[in-house]
Amino acid sequence: MSPGVIAAFDNPDALVAALRAARDAGWRRMDAYAPYPVPEAAKLLGATGARVAWIAIGAGLFGAALAYATQWWLSVHAYPLNVGGRPLHALPAFLPATTIVAVLWAAAGALIGMLALNRLPRLSHPVFAVPGFGRASEDRFFLCLFAGDPGLDAREALHLLRRQKPLSLAELPG
Incomplete structure (x- = not known):
């Protein structure tokens, strides 16, 4: 058949x-x-394409949370430095890196999600x-x-x- x-x-x-x-x-x-x-x-x-968009959003939010949490942990607990009187938890200082990492994770999530949903690479x-x-x-x-x-x-x-x-x-x- x-x-x-x-x-x-x-x-x-x-x-x-x-x-x-x-x-x-x-x-x-x-x-x-x-x-x-x-x-x-x-x-x-x-x-x-809705499923890929949701995967990208989820990955981007996860990446942003991970980047922010890492910066917060390092600045407040692991290696606190008081530079010029700024607070240890400085939101404006953490945002650029958080945004960059969120975009990176969203792009990687979209690529991996698209490949997985399309069952690629398919060699045969x-x-x-x-x-x-x-x-x-x-x-x-x-x-x-x-x-x-x-x-x-x-x-x-x-x-x-x-x-x-x-x-x-x-x-x-x-």
């Missing part, structure tokens, strides 16, 4: 139309590949073996319907995608 079916299209409108047809037919396990973002396709697939995937799939980063738009949706199989996927008049149609290698 094939793990799925993939179809190639020459423009984003054809990809979106095929996505709509697949959703209307009951497919939920599907993915689209395009050389540039296609917002309508992302919406149909249910893709959002069935679509990589499809002839012509390399053009997904150049000028082709691909829709892949994966097997596993209840009541749907590769034969139905082939029939559905054939009606969308793709440039090419192939079963994913097992």
